[in-house]
Amino acid sequence: MCCMLTEDPKQSWRAFPALQQPAYPDEEALRAVLADLELRPPLVFAGEVDKLKTQMGQAGAGEAFVLMGGDCAETFAESTADHVRLKMQTILQMAIVLTYAGGIPVIKVGRMAGQYAKPRSSDFEERDGVTLPSYRGDSVNSHEFTKEARTPDPARLLGAYTHSGTTFNLIRAFTQGGYADLREVHAWNRGFTSNPAYKKFEQLAAEIDHALKFMKACGVDFDALQYVDFYSAHEALLLEYEAALTRTDSRTDDLYNTSAHMLWIGERTRDPKGAHVELLSKVKNPIGVKIGPNAKPEDIFALTDKLNPEGEPGRMSLITRMGAENIREKLPKLVEAVKADGRPYTWLTDPMHGNTITYGGYKTRRFDTILDEVKGFFEVHRALGTIPGGIHVELTGDDVTEVIGGSEPVGEADLGSRYETLVDPRLNHQQSLEMAFQVASLLNS
């Protein structure tokens, strides 16, 4: 039986240890859902995935910059038109800032349309003497602290698929239907306030407007501006779901994961001998791997031997999440080793996950610490002559109070007023714009 399974490249992961998988009480119900999912249409298409991989390669070479952002954990309840639009708009606004300042194309990737599963450090959560399974994301169970809600329900995998589909539909409509046209930039300036980040954005928008008028007067054809490429990515955590959406491309017979354009493997599941790496080694998508402060060069090489042995540009991104206090000390060793190896990587910084603290019972992060890790990332790459290829941040388009700081600061005492995330704290709309201006000045330096 093992051999039959391992001969099908979509199923080979079953022979490897699989961490962080839900314990479904009803195996039959799970199989029925998976059989259904296997028949559903793909959410993304091979040509789009290839295009993103080429662009990721360009970012690795310094010819483009990657902006990846979105919720830590998307929820079904917040996959509404308004939430999706505000998030996408925030990313597009950040991208304009980065494009204008950096003078290179910005590759826009949402942690959206599929970011519904979370790895957890503990399988169980205890409250007042009651122990229940941890919340693992809306594609597994519900956040509510009851036995029923916390029991993994396979029907939620279908929920993840349909919510991803409707989110994709909206993203495609916005980005291909003219809504995201650069010329609409002024209309996006929502809730203009005295916040310095908004002020700066308004000024930049005016400059762009001016440049566009000039180009129009010169007779430049603007049709291309109506269309924006906007890609999706999520952590490929739930192996059954990801395998069910792995499909053969009829043009080439190659396998693609069609649940998102790009997939990443988390810090907890990136064992080169584990099932997650095995599954993604079989597909053609661009792959990210999270790299924490304890990673050694050998770990990266073992991953590369599986995921990108031939050294295809754009295939593999290393998403470092070391913590602001570690990055300047720990990153150089990895960068030096990788440089000597010669295979291409796209380096991205995730300045969120190494900088989480608890304050007054809230899981939070400080804006300044987040920014400090980004600065450290740029410093290390500049010093070693390598390319800081992009940033990966947790953000929302809403005015939440989850991250402390920013120029219209969220104070420690404000955390409770709009703390809405179910897992990790996100930059709010203003903090996101401000981060974009800060990164823009680093790109320019």
Ligand code: PEP
């Ligand atoms: C995440 O990106 O939400 C996450 C859990 O990251 P990491 O695997 O780096 O901890």
Ligand code: CO
């Ligand atoms: Co997170």
